[in-house]
Amino acid sequence: QQQVKQSPQSLIVQKGGISIINCAYENTAFDYFPWYQQFPGKGPALLIAIRPDVSEKKEGRFTISFNKSAKQFSLHIMDSQPGDSATYFCAANRSYNTDKLIFGTGTRLQVFP
Amino acid sequence: DVKVTQSSRYLVKRTGEKVFLECVQDMDHENMFWYRQDPGLGLRLIYFSYDVKMKEKGDIPEGYSVSREKKERFSLILESASTNQTSMYLCASSSSGTGQHEQYFGPGTRLTVT
Numbered sequence: 242q243q244q245v246k247q248s249p250q251s252l253i254v255q256k257g258g259i260s261i262i263n264c265a266y267e268n269t270a271f272d273y274f275p276w277y278q279q280f281p282g283k284g285p286a287l288l289i290a291i292r293p294d295v296s297e298k299k300e301g302r303f304t305i306s307f308n309k310s311a312k313q314f315s316l317h318i319m320d321s322q323p324g325d326s327a328t329y330f331c332a333a334n335r336s337y338n339t340d341k342l343i344f345g346t347g348t349r350l351q352v353f354p
Numbered sequence: 355d356v357k358v359t360q361s362s363r364y365l366v367k368r369t370g371e372k373v374f375l376e377c378v379q380d381m382d383h384e385n386m387f388w389y390r391q392d393p394g395l396g397l398r399l400i401y402f403s404y405d406v407k408m409k410e411k412g413d414i415p416e417g418y419s420v421s422r423e424k425k426e427r428f429s430l431i432l433e434s435a436s437t438n439q440t441s442m443y444l445c446a447s448s449s450s451g452t453g454q455h456e457q458y459f460g461p462g463t464r465l466t467v468t
Contacts, residue, residue: 247396340455
């Protein structure tokens with residue numbers, strides 16, 4: 242119940258295309274769902290996050306879609322750029338009683354010109 | 355600019371050695387974390403500290419211990435390094451304030467145990 246399952250493991254997209262990464266969880270007590278972006282040689286950094294009271298959150302070209310009934314959430318990168326090439330991690334936690342995050346296994350995104 | 359620093363970017367140690375990985379944050383954060391990152395396994399929590407001298411086991415604490423004597427510093431200790439501890443180690447910190455869950459990561463230490 243503590244796992245967050247992420248897919249795909251790797252993704253290759255052409256410049257200008259849409260990148261979609263999916264995550265699923267089991268624990269209905271989770272109430273905070275962030276996405277982290279990690280460039281080679283760097284630590285992960287928070288990209289965007291959502292709480293389950295909304296179904297979508299958009300920041301620039303990055304959108305989180307959240308489906309509470311299906312216990313799934315996804316990251317959409319519109320107009321993907323070579324600079325978006327990185328590893329993306331979804332995560333979840335029960336923010337009311339812990340500061341620990343449970344991370345997915347990561348998706349390596351490569352955007353080709 | 356917020357900062358989490360780790361003492362080494364690359365480290366090579368021999369099997370059986372005692373290894374210390376140091377992490378320092380300058381954000382006055384209450385929480386500090388140690389993760390290891392392996393391909394296909396994502397980020398796995400080793401230990402977590404929510405206050406000075408306080409620690410909590412994560413998902414994979416076996417073979418590791420931690421020390422937090424000062425708020426800004428969190429050390430990961432490999433008592434007797436083994437080859438299966440070859441990995442990327444990431445330190446992170448976060449505030450325990452309401453709604454403040456963003457974790458700030460250091461650049462990582464790539465440890466090789468031979």
